[in-house]
Amino acid sequence: MIIGLYNYWVVVVLMMIGFYIVIAHGNLIKKIVGLSIFQTSVFIFYISMAKVDGGTAPILAEGIEQYSNPLPHVLILTAIVVGIATTALGLALAVRIKEAYGSIEEEEIQNKDNLDC
Amino acid sequence: MGVAIAIVRMKDLLAVVMLLGIYSLLSASFFVAMDAVDVAFTEAAVGAGISTLLMLVAITMTGRTEHPTRHKPLLALAVVIVTGSLLIYGTLDMPYFGSAEAPIHQHVAPRYINDSMQEIGVPNIVTSVLASYRAFDTFGEVVVIFTAGMGVLALLSVVRRPRDNEKIDSYNKSMHEQHLILRIVTKMMIPFILLFAFYVQFHGDFGPGGGFQAGVIFASAILLYAMLFGMNTARRVINQSLIQLLAATGVLLYGSIGVVSLLNGKEFFDYSVLSADPVAGQHLGILLIELGVGITVASVMVIIFFNFADRRDYSASKENKDL
Numbered sequence: 001m002i003i004g005l006y007n008y009w010v011v012v013v014l015m016m017i018g019f020y021i022v023i024a025h026g027n028l029i030k031k032i033v034g035l036s037i038f039q040t041s042v043f044i045f046y047i048s049m050a051k052v053d054g055g056t057a058p059i060l061a062e063g064i065e066q067y068s069n070p071l072p073h074v075l076i077l078t079a080i081v082v083g084i085a086t087t088a089l090g091l092a093l094a095v096r097i098k099e100a101y102g103s104i105e106e107e108e109i110q111n112k113d114n115l116d117c
Numbered sequence: 118m119g120v121a122i123a124i125v126r127m128k129d130l131l132a133v134v135m136l137l138g139i140y141s142l143l144s145a146s147f148f149v150a151m152d153a154v155d156v157a158f159t160e161a162a163v164g165a166g167i168s169t170l171l172m173l174v175a176i177t178m179t180g181r182t183e184h185p186t187r188h189k190p191l192l193a194l195a196v197v198i199v200t201g202s203l204l205i206y207g208t209l210d211m212p213y214f215g216s217a218e219a220p221i222h223q224h225v226a227p228r229y230i231n232d233s234m235q236e237i238g239v240p241n242i243v244t245s246v247l248a249s250y251r252a253f254d255t256f257g258e259v260v261v262i263f264t265a266g267m268g269v270l271a272l273l274s275v276v277r278r279p280r281d282n283e284k285i286d287s288y289n290k291s292m293h294e295q296h297l298i299l300r301i302v303t304k305m306m307i308p309f310i311l312l313f314a315f316y317v318q319f320h321g322d323f324g325p326g327g328g329f330q331a332g333v334i335f336a337s338a339i340l341l342y343a344m345l346f347g348m349n350t351a352r353r354v355i356n357q358s359l360i361q362l363l364a365a366t367g368v369l370l371y372g373s374i375g376v377v378s379l380l381n382g383k384e385f386f387d388y389s390v391l392s393a394d395p396v397a398g399q400h401l402g403i404l405l406i407e408l409g410v411g412i413t414v415a416s417v418m419v420i421i422f423f424n425f426a427d428r429r430d431y432s433a434s435k436e437n438k439d440l
Contacts, residue, residue, distance in 0.1 A: 004213030005208050005209070005213060005214065006214065007214040008205070008208035008214075009208065012201055012204045013201070015201075015204070016197045016198075016200065016201040016204075019197055019200065020193060020194065023193045023197070024194070026183075026184070027183040027184070028179075029130055029133075029179060029183075030130065030133065030183055032172075033133055033134070033137055033172070036137060036164075037137075037140065040140070040160075043148075043156070043160070044144060047147070047151050047156060049219065049221050050151070050152070050153065050221070051151040051214065051215050052216075052217045052222060053215035053216070055152055055217075056152060057154045057325070058152070058230070058241070058242040058243055059154075059240055059242065059243075059323075059324065059325070060233075060234055060240040060242065061240065066217070067230050068151070068153070069221060069222050070226065070229055070242040070243045070246050071221075071225060071226050071229065071246060072153075072221070073153045073155055073156050073243045074243055074251060076156050077155050077156050077159050077327075077329060078254075078255060078258040078329065079258075080159045080160055080163050080164070081163060081258070081262060081329045081332075081414060082258050082261050082262060082265075083163075084163045084164075084167055084168050084171075085261065085262045085265035085266065085417065085421075086261075086265055087168060087171070088171050088265060088269055088421045088425075089265045089268045089269055089272075091171055091172065091175040091425070092268070092273050092424075092425070093272065094175060094179055095178050095179060095272075095273065095428060096272055096273070098179040098180070099432065104179045104180070105183075105184050
């Protein structure tokens, strides 16, 4: 059944929403929010691949035969924390841009640059 | 998904950030549903807690509303739809959701599931893969976090002059005296949050948890204190240079354990040399490494938050002078 692929479609839709925000909005904070949505969709993609039907969380216990795949969990766990660190860096850049240009709208920044030339 | 669409439409950035927090919490519940308890734990602490907070601090400095753009949204929409359809076409060859025969479950995963109990002796497979099998990878991640913290420090740090603080201090006092109930309840909760962070840190071998989550929870307790009692009170408790030193110490602790195993004639991060019994050595190694991770993550989060907050005070006082 093709409906068994629904997890990827959810991921693709979320990813495209994030992508749309990044390319269509001029506000830098909004762009960072878009990137976070994109990022989370990738997390969901990895975790949904790790899921095994009838499996359980990968913590060894008596009487459990089937576990979900632990490897993607490890990759995503670290990726989340790295993600927040890089997001913070992006926000810091946005704050500095605001101080330097008085705006975080892409167009206003560009206009200012053109005037300076 | 509805939340994500709402984020696109909203112009008020405060509402956008709040929605992002809800979105993170929802995705954390997705992760629980898909058996990734460790990941859900991290996402709930990071996405719904710290990242919302940082975004809020950032928008207090950059302004709350978004201007309407003159970009052509149709072009962007077309690009997005084409990319999306191609990606969906690509998924047609993917294995079905939950299928046990998918290629991802065939290579190294069975080994982790079947042998990690004998080799590492830690029930939580995620912890044993994170801290032992893939320790080198995790080391890289910790260094990335450390570097990002240093980047924020380089971008935002200001030289503090005590004179500027007096005005803000009095302003803070008047504001904080109003929320008496909030303050007292928080004061009672903070020790428990810190205790919980330690539990998560040292229980990571057996249940969901570990250095990354514990670090974030620990930092969030400090951030909570700083938010309610003002930055100056918090700064008296938390010494900035000590925190910076701690961030580096965490990375150093992690790396030096790798060097210790090298010096003992094994591979980098092979902890079996740390003790006479290889499994006990693995336990010790994982414990120390998670400790290093926890210290670094907690201090980097605190550094990032304090720098954002300092920057805000600094620009506020600069504006006051300009007026």
